[in-house]
Amino acid sequence: MLYRALRPLLFGIDPERVHEIAMSALAAVEALPPATPFSPTPLVRNLWGLHFPNPIGLAAGFDKNARLPHVWPRFGFGFAELGTVTALPQPGNPKPRLFRLAEHHALINRLGFNNEGANAVARRLAQSLRRPATVPLGINIGKSAVVDLADAAEDYASSYRQLAPFADYVTVNVSSPNTKGLRDLQAVESLSPIVGAIRGVELPQGRAHPPLLIKLAPDLDDGALRELADFALERDIDGLIATNTTIGRPGIVNQTETGGLSGRPLAQRSNEVIRLLRRHSDARIPIVGVGGVFDPDDAFAKIQAGADLVQMYTGFVYGGPSAPRRVATGLARRLEAGGFASIADAVGSTCG
Template sequence: MYRLVKPIFFKFDPENVHHFVVKRLKWFHDFFPLGKTILRGNYDISYKGLEREVFGLKFKNPVGLAAGFDKNGEYVEALSNLGFGFIEVGTVTPLPQPGNDRPRMFRLQDDHAIINRMGFNNKGVDVMAERLRLLKNREPGIIVGGNIGKNKNTPNEDAICDYVKCFDCLFDVVDYFVVNVSSPNTPGLRALQEKEPLKELLNTLQKRNNKDNRSKPILLKIAPDLTNEQLDDIVEIVKETHIAGVIATNTTIDRNGLYAEEKLKSEMGGLSGKPLTKRSTEVIRYLAQKSGKSFPIIGVGGIHTPEDAKEKLDAGASLVQLYTGFIYEGPGLIKRICKALI
């Protein structure tokens, strides 16, 4: 079915198509007679051998949806019934912000890739928290991660306050947190990946996390463009701050080896999709080997086939996430990956 409609979707602006599709998915799930049952019947797969226990949480399968697809936590329940083992929402910021000017998302079809410079467009953490609070009352079994960031206008010296605000606001309604300091689309954000600012940020969040004998797993999302020396720092920081793990990787600013026309290649923003497959797996393997597999890694970047997912798991990932592969290959990819892992 997706193969029939995909060529039509790809004739239109990708951001417009995204909103069109997810809104109709939610309507079908919530209001169409037997909509939820139909989605589960076609896409969900239940098999005990797929279950994973990672950083203290039990996942029904290891295939999740990466952050950026559902920025405001509006579609969690519908998306989970496409077979995902977990859904990561955000990136969310303390205050609402419109993001960068449009157009800000571009398909590189020859490369099976996307360039985006969305800029953390979202409705703010209070809106997300309220939505997830209602969701938790209906579907307590859905594992939800909260990907948190800073507002564009917040200077880096005040960034910790933004992360703390998001952390506190979402603490009761998400199952794990992801600290996003690796998006290339917020000016200056990647500077927070430097060793000392990053340690200060993560230690501050861990202090908040250990209050009242309750805690949530905190993960760090890193860029694929880090050097081995910087990855060594990441391993050291994870061990020193005792966070739960790492998500590898975010989008890349590298444009080497692309087939797309020069105009598309020169668009500013982060590149995702097949061109990232090899590099993200290299980062996963390096982190796993360097750390002695002492912390879990969620592998994301260029997963378009079951083989791509298995490579990341074999390289040392405990779980994987989809985004661009989900757009290019359709929702059937989740089930195909799960079947290949049985």
């Protein structure tokens, strides 16, 4: 209610500035004693040996520098993906680079992985995670802008070496539209050496590798998606995240800003990609569904299409602090109404 009242005011301010203000305000909350995760029984999910109190997570890009790992469960999130972090610190693209399309419930961003770099983020997490997180934390890694595509494997491996010790899972992001050439790394020939270099990293104290996920673009054609699902099975990739933002502008006219579109207009393609990946892999690869989740029906649609977990970014911006808990609560009701005893029973139920 409060957020709804404040929203017109906040939406009158530059969106990136609002984000910075919100992150600074939340820094005080980070120091509070841990919140009990929101976990109604049917929403519990166990995956990759991890306990997810509920399947609604914060999508990558919101907490790029892993400043607030303890805050996200307070909003009802059952997990959070931090990053994208790159091996080298970088400022990102010139501002303005984040735009609201309020009438479409969408955002366009061309931030370009603005972040403090793997070393600084690892040092921050070494400090903050002395107090263990109460929900699983993924860390999303991307390619440094100044590094050639040909040298991407070592760049990803460098981020991985520094950050994997703090991650419950690691996501290889090869799908942001805002780093030149990045999405070309989704070609199996390019992805293969990246996965090889990451798997070759020796973690300190003989620590086991966390689950490895790959995040995909919605703009890939279906043939490329099938190849990637095959690749994931062959190389024992633990999960796929579908999807990143789109360079398409479905249903949107008179919009000239470049960058990745997120929010409502992305939901349909994201669901198609989830369904295709699930069918093509015979449900053998867990899928994290993301793109246009605003309410419980959106989350349920993704789960029924084949998502084991769901994330939200734009829906959190538009819906405010109560949105994740509202989505999770409504999801539990829909499971009950549909006669599903647990989330796991509903995954892929409309996938065919």
